[in-house]
Amino acid sequence: MDLNRYFLIFLAAFLIQNILLIRFIALCSFFGISTSVETSVGMSLAVIFVMMVSSTLTWALWNFVLEPLGIGEFLYIPSFILVIAAFVQLEELFIKKTAPALYKAMGIYLPLITTNCAVLAAATEVAKPGFIKLSVAYHYTLPEAWVYTFGVALGYSAALLVFATLRERIDIAPVPPAMKGYPIAFITASLMSLALTGFAGLFGV
Amino acid sequence: MNGLTGEFARGVVRENPLLRLMIGLCSALAVSVKLESSLFMSLAVIFVLTMSNIVISALRRVTPENIRIPIFIVVVSSFTTIVDLVLRAYFPAIYSRLGVWIPLIVVNCIILGRAEAYAYKNNIIRSAMDGLGMGLGYTLVLLIMGFVRELIGTGAITLLGATLIHMGSRFEAPILAISFPGAFLAFGLLMGLLNKLEQRQRRAK
Amino acid sequence: MIAVKGFRGGVHPPTNKHLTEDKPIRKASEPARAIVLLSQHTGAPCEPLVKVGDYVKVGQKIGDSKAFVSASVHSPVSGKVASIEPWIHPALGKKVPAVIIDSDGQSTLHESVTPKGSAESLSQEEIRAIIRESGLVGLGGACFPTAVKVSPPKGKTIDTFLLNGAECEPYLTADHRIMLERADLVVEGAKALMRAAGVRKGIICIEDNKADAVKAVERALRGVSGLEIAVLPTHYPQGAEKQLIKAVLGREVPPPPGLPLDVGVVVSNVGTAAALATTLRTGLPLISRIVTVTGQSVVEPSNLEVKIGTLFSSVIQDCGGLKGEPGKLIMGGPMMGVAQYTMEAPVVKGTSGLLVMSPEEAREEEGTNCIRCGRCVEACPVNLMPLFIRAYTEAGKWDMVERYDAFDCIECGCCAYVCPAKIPLVQWIRLGKNELMSRRKGGK
Amino acid sequence: MLKVTSSPHIRAQENTRYLMRWVLIALAPSALYSVYLIGTNALSVILVSVLSCLGVEVIWHNLRDGKHVSRTWWELVFLLAIPLLGMVPALGAFVQWIECVAILVVLWFEREHRFDGSAAVTGLLLAMVLPPMIPWWVPFFGAILAIAIGKEIFGGLGYNVFNPALVARAALLISWPRYLTAGWFKPVVDASTSATPLVLFKNRLGAEVSAVYGPLLFSNTGGCIGEVSAFLLLLGGLVLAWKKVIHVEIPLAYLGTMAVFAALAHNDPIFHLLAGGAMLGAWFMATDYVTSPLTTKGRILFGVGCGFITMLLRLYGKAPEGVTYAILFMNMLTPLIDRSLRPRVYGHIAKPVRGGK
Structure with a gap:
């Protein structure tokens, strides 16, 4: 139990290798959802939840089934995405039945999550380390996988929330007509990414 | 515009997936760091997109509505796995550069989006044209971005080991262009530029 | 103390x-003609109690209302009611009914x-x-x-x-x-x-x-x-x-x-x-x-x-x-x-x-864009953020205008007074309030 | 004619230009002192940076507002063509001066343009965070980045989200790291090294750096143009605080957090406060109105965040200095802070309902 290692994994996943701003994963939702702060929060909650479970499933699938059988290299893409898609479907039904309030809050985001690359990326990374070029780990234990996934999910949420508040401000600015909407959002994302580049190498991550 | 050419041209310009539909952004930003990787990524996307459009269109009458998404995913991930394995076997250098983005084609919003929005509702030939058009739209943007970013950011263009253009030794390339923030910046400016041109065109009419 | x-x-x-x-x-000199507006208070306007040509005395009630929230008006001079017609109201900036009395200079007190x-x-x-x-x-x-x-x-x-x-x-x-x-x-x-x-x-x-x-x-x-x-x-x-x-x-x-x-x-x-x-x-x-x-x-x-x-x-x-x-x-x-x-x-x-x-x-000095200096936030005695109310009013985002509590503004003018960008903040906030009011009345 | 306007009918004296002018005045001693110590290199960086910022602003505004469009295009081409003279061997060494004169000529043509002074402040701040021994075109491109990408593209003064000067510095640092991490001013006393105190500290030669308070305060230390004298920067900052131009809680929270962090990490707090860009960042960069929070609580949080990240990056990061990224990072959080820390409105019992759609 090396707390230091957990901390580094989390820091890398959360900030330094931020899935949205540095790794360019899940950008469609980044630009699509961030038009309002409320939806960003809803999406973030849904993503944190789905990611944690998906990563657990794929980690188990890889370590107990695919790798022992030696078929991982051929089947990891279809099997992981299917696991995620199936889980999201089940979860949607489950939440709808058991927790209508929760369903109301994040229900509409669930179908979108299937094609959220961040979920697949994190789920694959914990199974096959090095997938998104994270230099900290070579093999994840299950707790490490959780820490990693939580970092990714939190990093996704934080970036999404911050971006949404920035866009709320930019929304009412007299941006040149050609830059209105997505172009200025990209410029903003660029400057956010620029601010994060300074953190590269923190604690040797 | 109508008929097959219409299907084809639509994806290239009017409904360009990257600049208009805002889908498939993640990979576009990441791989456009070099012309070479843009080219191979585009080929991979065109292949998977067209093939899965064809297959999904062909199976559309036998696909039950409520489990269509998992079926799409199986189809798409099969083609993605093919590309993954082929590239790994024959172009290992490029594969390692593209890295995560090849497996992530499976959740590329363009492909699932076209499957759902087009191929599932149209005949095989139209779907194939749609796939080609969308793929080409993706390719076009990727090549422009790859060319500009590589040229500015490194001062030269190299393709499969051959240097095509060299800016000369006095050119001090700003690394910004090939950095993470540079990807967002270049994309935002490209969109702004196209908006500007479009506005001018509209005013001229 | x-x-x-x-x-x-x-x-x-x-x-x-x-x-x-x-x-x-x-004491100011007696007016030769008094223009008594029938709406000088918050609440329901008064109805005139006199007719053109009536003779009124100082202190005589010349307008009143049955409404609870209202205040009567009285004649400040003695003389003849010359006319009852709309006259400009200095606070409302529009015309309201007024009783116009030509003074006879006698200042006869009412009974x-x-x-x-x-x-x-x-x-x-x-x-x-x-x-x-x-x-x-x-x-x-x-x-x-x-x-x-x-x-x-x-x-x-x-x-x-x-x-x-x-x-x-x-x-x-x-x-x-x-x-x-x-x-x-x-x-x-x-x-x-x-x-x-x-x-x-x-x-x-x-x-x-x-x-x-x-x-x-x-x-x-x-x-x-x-x-x-x-x-x-x-x-x-x-x-x-x-x-x-x-x-x-x-x-x-x-x-x-x-x-x-x-x-x-x-x-x-x-x-x-x-x-x-x-x-x-x-x-x-x-x-x-x-x-x-x-x-x-x-x-x-x-x-x-x-x-x-x-x-x-x-x-x-x-x-x-x-x-x-x-x-x-x-x-x-x-x-x-x-x-x-x-x-x-x-x-x-x-x-x-x-x-x-x-x-x-x-x-008036020509201003600049809002530079977000925060002086208006500091100056606001009701702790509003005037710059945001203005920005959202300008952008027409009425729900945000309301969320930033535009209705709590007392229009004291502190924000506009301190603004280095010389933005007429009070005017913007008033505009926002008016728009919100008319939207509420419109049933939305 | 009676003028009719909305109340209030009296206005305070301060205006935007007045505030900008005071920032320039407060920076002037440091800038002049660096020119005195370093010489023409510092002068060239400062002039190119300030003039280019003004030039970019004029050109952008004219094109945006459709004023003198054709003349402005010619001016743009003219200014962008001058760097090409650098190819001519005989002129190579003087291009920056030619460019400065050219911009002055353009500014003379555009003399009726209303400058609010913010571009000059951005230009001067940008020059202060660059090393003096760099090719002249680095501040030139920096100015373009600062004004065009850092500010105008967001809608101009007051609408940018990030501090323009720091955006430019961060972008230049990524683009041409070899110029931005070298070319420091060489101290007169100890000519044996051109490294900055923070670089020395980073390389764990730090044992003796504590003994350099004097040089840090009064010159003779390696670093950016704006780092020659912590004392003059502090003086400028205090002037701004005295004139109530800046909100003093930001620099206090910033520097206070740095000192506490340093002390807890068994470092010399005073060294960290005086070294590098801490003074410049805390008093002049973090206090930028546009990119810092609006409430006192928010500003304290902002300052604490800046100080914390600065020390985090200094002690555990790859690069020796962290002020730029700390402030940029906190700039990013500013709208979130403004949203979350709204003052309680008079008469409202609980916190106001959070904004949002």
């Missing part, structure tokens, strides 16, 4: 009270004008009836009918009465002179108001730039129980009801439509108290008020006792006229006053001052 708690925000603009603070109140007795000799109900009959309204500028204010609805108890002598608006010295010269009337009126409202504890609040007034009121308070003085540091907008309550008592009035009586307080202006005392002593209803006529452009800045219905032009003439071309004529003080487009508007019950600015003073 009361320990003062103060309030957050606010500004300290140059007071410029030196122009008139040493000028004793003098109803008889002394009413002292505060001690009258009962609560009697005082309330006198207030209602005399058409008394808050003379600080808000013009809320005093009769309504001293009649709290059942279930609300009032524990403190605040007499507002802060006069925080720059330039204005009318209340200052009233407290200095008529301290006994102020105290008498305060006692009557407290009796009407059923309050035992009263505090007379005066800003520390009026030391002589504090002394005069202290002298008048000798032997009077239940009334105290609170000396407040000079701080704009301390004279605003909500800020005064916060500064003196540390209580906060709930957001609109919350009223001071929701926190057990009634606030009244010193001018109102003096006017009530005058009514009790002489029987004259509210037909005149003290107006500070001031500004660099006025030849002889003064504090005048002016008959309601006198035209601004004649009031200014009474002060020696103007030096050169005027730039701006403001009814009230420079922070919350209303700019006039004509000098032919009449003095109303809420006219606390007339400020004439030179064209030089009235020139």
Whole structure:
């Protein structure tokens, strides 16, 4: 139990290798959802939840089934995405039945999550380390996988929330007509990414 | 515009997936760091997109509505796995550069989006044209971005080991262009530029 | 002496009270023609009680309304009703019905004008009836009918009465002179108001730039129980009801439509108290008020006792006229006053001052974009974020305008005063409020 | 004619230009002192940076507002063509001066343009965070980045989200790291090294750096143009605080957090406060109105965040200095802070309902 290692994994996943701003994963939702702060929060909650479970499933699938059988290299893409898609479907039904309030809050985001690359990326990374070029780990234990996934999910949420508040401000600015909407959002994302580049190498991550 | 050419041209310009539909952004930003990787990524996307459009269109009458998404995913991930394995076997250098983005084609919003929005509702030939058009739209943007970013950011263009253009030794390339923030910046400016041109065109009419 | 708690925000603009603070109140010349607007108060407008051609006397009621929230109007002169027609209202900026009386110069008193007795000799109900009959309204500028204010609805108890002598608006010295010269009337009126409202504890609040007034009121308070003085540091907008309550008592009035009586307080202006005392002593209803006529452009800045219905032009003439071309004529003080487009508007019950600015003073500086310096946030005495209300109003995002609590704005002008980008923030916020109001009415 | 406007009818004296002018005045001693110590290199960086910022602003505004469009295009081409003269061997060494004169000529043509002073402040701040021994075109491109990408593209003054000067510095640092991490001013006293105190500290030669308070305060230390004298920067900052131009809670929270962090990490707090860009960042960069929070609480949080990240990056990061990224990072959080820490409105019992759709 090396707390230091957990901390580094989390820091890398959360900030330094931020899935949205540095790794360019899940950008469609980044630009699509961030038009309002409320939806960003809803999406973030849904993503944190789905990611944690998906990563657990794929980690188990890889370590107990695919790798022992030696078929991982051929089947990891279809099997992981299917696991995620199936889980999201089940979860949607489950939440709808058991927790209508929760369903109301994040229900509409669930179908979108299937094609959220961040979920697949994190789920694959914990199974096959090095997938998104994270230099900290070579093999994840299950707790490490959780820490990693939580970092990714939190990093996704934080970036999404911050971006949404920035866009709320930019929304009412007299941006040149050609830059209105997505172009200025990209410029903003660029400057956010620029601010994060300074953190590269923190604690040797 | 109508008929097959219409299907084809639509994806290239009017409904360009990257600049208009805002889908498939993640990979576009990441791989456009070099012309070479843009080219191979585009080929991979065109292949998977067209093939899965064809297959999904062909199976559309036998696909039950409520489990269509998992079926799409199986189809798409099969083609993605093919590309993954082929590239790994024959172009290992490029594969390692593209890295995560090849497996992530499976959740590329363009492909699932076209499957759902087009191929599932149209005949095989139209779907194939749609796939080609969308793929080409993706390719076009990727090549422009790859060319500009590589040229500015490194001062030269190299393709499969051959240097095509060299800016000369006095050119001090700003690394910004090939950095993470540079990807967002270049994309935002490209969109702004196209908006500007479009506005001018509209005013001229 | 009361320990003062103060309030957050606010500004300290140059007071410029030196122009008139040493000028004793003098009576303005009688108007040859009085224009009595039938809507000089908050609430329902009055119906005229006289017809064209009728002869009216000083103090005769000429307009009244059956509505609870309203105040009657009286003739300030004796003479013939020349006409009843719309006339420009100086605060609303539009025309409202007015009774126009040609004075016969006799100033014959109406029969109803008889002394009413002292505060001690009258009962609560009697005082309330006198207030209602005399058409008394808050003379600080808000013009809320005093009769309504001293009649709290059942279930609300009032524990403190605040007499507002802060006069925080720059330039204005009318209340200052009233407290200095008529301290006994102020105290008498305060006692009557407290009796009407059923309050035992009263505090007379005066800003520390009026030391002589504090002394005069202290002298008048000798032997009077239940009334105290609170000396407040000079701080704009301390004279605003909500800020005064916060500064003196540390209580906060709930957001609109919350009223001071929701926190057990009634606030009244010193001018109102003096006017009530005058009514009790002489029987004259509210037909005149003290107006500070001031500004660099006025030849002889003064504090005048002016008959309601006198035209601004004649009031200014009474002060020696103007030096050169005027730039701006403001009814009230420079922070919350209303700019006039004509000098032919009449003095109303809420006219606390007339400020004439030179064209030089009235020139507006060209501004820049908002630089988010945060000065407006610091200055806002109700803790709003004026810059956001403006930005969302400009962008037409009405839900955000409401979320940033535009309705809580008291329009004191502090934000626009401090703004280095010279943005007319109050105007923007008013625009936002109006739009929200009309949207609410529209059922959305 | 009586003028009719909405109340209030009196305005405070301060305006945007006045505030910008005071920032320039407060920076002037440091800038002049660096020119005195370093010489023409510093002068060239400062002039190129300030003039280019002004030039970019004029050109952008003219094109945006459709004023003198054709003339402006010619000016743009003219200014962008001058760097090409650098190819001519005989002129190579003077290009920056030619460019400065050219921009002055353009500014003379555009003399009726209303400058609010913000571009000059951005230009001067940018120059202060660059090393003096760099090719002249680095501040030139930096100015373009600062004004065009850092500010105008967001809608101009007041609408940018990030501090323009720091955006430019961060972008230049990524683009041409070899110029931005070298070319420090060489101290007169100890000519044996051109490294900055923070670089020395980073390389764990730090044992003796504590003994350099004097040089840090009064010159003779390696670093950016704006780092020659912590004392003059502090003086400028205090002037701004005294004139109530800046909100003093930001620098206090910033520097206070740095000191506490340093002390807890067994470092010399005073060294960290005086070294590098801490003074410049805390007093002049973090206090930028546009990109810092609006409430006192928010500003304290902002300052604490800046100080914390600065020390985190200094002690555990790869690069020796962290001020730039700390402030940029906190700039990013500013709208979130403004949203979350709204003052309680008078008479409202609980916190106001959070904004949002």
